[in-house]
Ligand SMILES: NC(=O)C1=CN([C@@H]2O[C@H](COP(=O)(O)OP(=O)(O)OC[C@H]3O[C@@H](n4cnc5c(N)ncnc54)[C@H](OP(=O)(O)O)[C@@H]3O)[C@@H](O)[C@H]2O)C=CC1
C-alpha cells in the first residue's frame with residue numbers, strides 16, 4: 403500500500419484522512435498529539451468512527467520512517483512553509499506535495515522552493531472541527547488538482563482518480579492557477595466583510611454591505627484582468643465577477659465564512675493569502691486598490707487585539 407502523509411490535522415486534513423484511509427496508508431502529522439480514535443460526521447448526519455495514525459512532526463522526524471508517496475499540506479496558508487520545514491529532513495526532495503490552501507500565497511512560494519512536484523488542490527468541500535477527535539463534513543463540492551506550471555499532469559490525474567475513489571468529486575485540470583485566483587476573488591469579496599462585521603454571508607445582499615461588495619469586486623476585476631485571469635463562466639469583466647460573487651453569497655447565505663470563524667476563535671485570518679496577492683499585483687500593475695488595502699488594514703487591527 404502506498405502511504406500518504408497529511409500535514410496539518412485540521413478540518414480539511416482530517417476529512418482527507420478519513421476519506422483516504424481505506425485506500426492507502428495514512429498518517430496525520432501535527433504539532434501535538436491527537437487521539438487515534440477519530441469521528442467523522444457526514445453531511446447526512448451519520449457518525450463514522452475510524453482509527454487514524456496520528457503523530458507529531460517531532461516524533462516523525464525522530465522515527466525517520468519510509469518516505470511517503472504524497473505529502474498533503476493541509477495547514478492554513480501562512481503556516482504551510484513552516485509545517486513543511488518541520489518534516490523536510492525526512493523527505494526525499496523528489497516527494498510530491500499537494501497544497502490544499504485557499505489564496506495564492508503558499509502555492510507560488512512552495513512551488514518555487516520545493517524540487518519535487520508540487521500539486522495544488524482547490525476544493526469547495528466544506529468541513530469544520532468539533533474538537534481533537536471530531537470533524538464534520540459539512541458540504542460536498544468539487545475539487546480540482548493541477549500544478550502551476552503544468553509539468554505534472556500525470557501525477558495530478560493519478561491523484562484526482564484516487565481522491566474520486568475516496569469520495570471526493572475530483573478532476574485534474576490544466577488551469578489550476580486561474581482556478582486558485584477565481585476562488586481567491588470570491589473569498590476577497592466575501593470573507594473580509596463578513597469577518598469584520600460578524601455577519602453571515604447572506605447579509606452581504608442588504609443595503610448595509612452590497613455597495614462595499616461591488617467596490618471590492620471592481621478592484622479585483624481590474625487586477626485579475628491585468629493578471630490574465632479570464633472572468634468566470636465565459637462572461638465579461640466586472641459584471642461576470644460580480645455575478646459569481648452574488649451566486650456564491652446566495653448558495654452560502656447561511657454560512658459563517660472561514661474568516662469569520664477565525665475571528666470568532668481569535669485565530670489569525672488568511673487575509674495575507676487572500677488580500678495580499680491582490681494588493682501586491684495591484685501595486686505591480688499600478689492599479690488602485692484602496693478598498694482592498696482598507697479591508698486588510700482593518701483585519702490587521704482586529705488581529706492585533708487577539
Ligand atoms: N475547512 C474548509 O471547509 C475548507 C478549508 N480550505 C482551506 O484549507 C486550508 C486548511 O483549512 P482548515 O482545515 O479549515 O484549517 P484548520 O485550522 O482546521 O486546520 C489547520 C491545521 O493545521 C495545523 N497546523 C498549523 N501549523 C502546523 C505545523 N507547523 N505543523 C503541522 N500542523 C500545523 C493546525 O494545528 P494546531 O491545532 O496545532 O493549530 C490545524 O490542525 C486553509 O487554507 C483553508 O482556507 C479550503 C476549502 C474548504
Ligand SMILES: CC(C)(CO)C(=O)C(=O)O
Pocket residue numbers: 588589592593603650654657658659660661
Ligand atoms: C465561499 C466561502 C466564502 C463560503 O463561506 C468560503 O470559501 C469561506 O468561507 O472561506
